[in-house]
């Protein structure tokens with residue numbers, strides 16, 4: 001394929017997934033003949049634009065890795081990396097140029113392979129990749145739709161102080177943390193007892209209480225911390241290992257609140273009374289399992305403080321599962 005065709009595709013405003021992916025493939029296939037080949041300089045001019053587009057879509061890691069190879073090449077050529085990426089004339093040993101192209105191509109190919117086919121609307125690649133990873137690796141109940149909803153809210157509203165009551169494996173907390181990282185700031189405080197005694201402190205129903213009394217909370221907690229560290233989300237995650245009723249005093253104002261702790265009548269209502277009142281006017285509350293009989297009083301209390309923005313429904317049953325509300 002002609003390299004100029006690739007340049008045109010990269011320069012267009014079309015979505016990153018289509019033309020850019022084609023461009024990467026083409027760049028990856030490109031064979032270097034010699035360092036003086038004018039196509040080499042065209043390659044690096046195109047690469048510069050590919051890196052800019054990758055950076056804009058939040059794919060920091062491949063950009064950093066490619067830049068290591070560009071820096072090395074520039075060092076060997078005795079010039080600035082901006083000369084290489086600007087398509088300027090540089091000279092070094094052909095093998096060094098060939099090695100750089102092969103290494104850069106491998107990084108770009110890997111990036112194409114690991115990126116999702118189609119990004120959901122309003123969710124950048126770094127956040128979506130994290131949502132898929134959390135879904136695959138962490139225990140919990142957060143559906144794809146709910147994770148995307150949380151991420152979109154955080155990306156649009158840009159909250160600073162986020163609180164989640166009921167973390168379990170982190171399936172809903174990590175998407176929030178990934179969106180905060182994308183925003184460049186903010187923390188999600190997870191409040192989780194990881195204790196069967198706390199989980200069944202007040203009855204919900206027999207089957208539910210029996211299930212919670214047999215959970216390997218130590219293993220769930222270990223995987224939560226392992227995932228946060230492996231994905232570099234720890235700067236945005238704070239964990240308060242305590243019953244929610246004892247942690248409310250730590251917060252003055254909350255920008256984003258997710259209530260998904262105990263679904264017992266007492267605890268769910270207590271979480272609303274203690275935490276939802278601390279959400280600032282205009283802040284967001286996500287309330288899970290709105291269709292449970294035991295969460296009905298909590299839902300009514302929330303209605304006295306907030307307006308409903310949207311309700312997520314279970315696609316199979318059509319039942320309301322999760323409400324998004326805005327504090328008056």
Ligand SMILES: C[S@@+](CC[C@H](N)C(=O)[O-])C[C@H]1O[C@@H](n2cnc3c(N)ncnc32)[C@H](O)[C@@H]1O
Nearest residue numbers: 140141142166168171172192193243244261262
């Ligand atoms: C439904 S799960 C949370 C699911 C999680 N948000 C997700 O999307 O996968 C409820 C969690 O709340 C925790 N929990 C129950 N009562 C609690 C309390 N009083 N204080 C803190 N955490 C509690 C349980 O240990 C359990 O992990």
